[in-house]
Amino acid sequence: GIQVEQSPPDLILQEGANSTLRCNFSDSVNNLQWFHQNPWGQLINLFYIPSGTKQNGRLSATTVATERYSLLYISSSQTTDSGVYFCAVEQGFKTIFGAGTRLFVKA
């Protein structure tokens, strides 16, 4: 089946720093989403981005479907950005999550 790999697995940032999270997938997909799982376990929908670039405040994402990767950019990080960031891809009616990037932002 399709493999979804995220990097880095762990990331520690000083508040105000920028970062890039990567998601590679091994086969063509219908859709791709980025989620933030906050410390309370909630999965928050960040971007629905099967291709192209989108921005939402300090966050932006780019998916290059032909090269099978997506990037999530976090600028001017804040302590509230801490948590786990998941990439999830859809093939048909099945959704596969990556293992996530665990981010900790220090004050």
Next chain:
Amino acid sequence: EPEVTQTPSHQVTQMGQEVILRCVPISNHLYFYWYRQILGQKVEFLVSFYNNEISEKSEIFDDQFSVERPDGSNFTLKIRSTKLEDSAMYFCASTRTGSGQYFGAGTRLSVL
């Protein structure tokens, strides 16, 4: 803003008992999903559901599991005879064509 609602937030059960986890998807969504997340691990797909039937299911979704949309608003996951390894957070999600999936807050299932 519309949201996916899951009940209960925490369910404790004895091994071998049946449990039903409930979800109310966003009202104009047509595609529904169940996932589970064992503590500290990644989110695992269980099943997708459209037009009152299962669209796809994973290897985890064996004969112990079933899903149902009993009325126009609820979407349920039943585990017939719970095992210790079924202890996890269970998430429901819904979507419509051209949109991302929206997740409920989850039900934490503890099997003793």
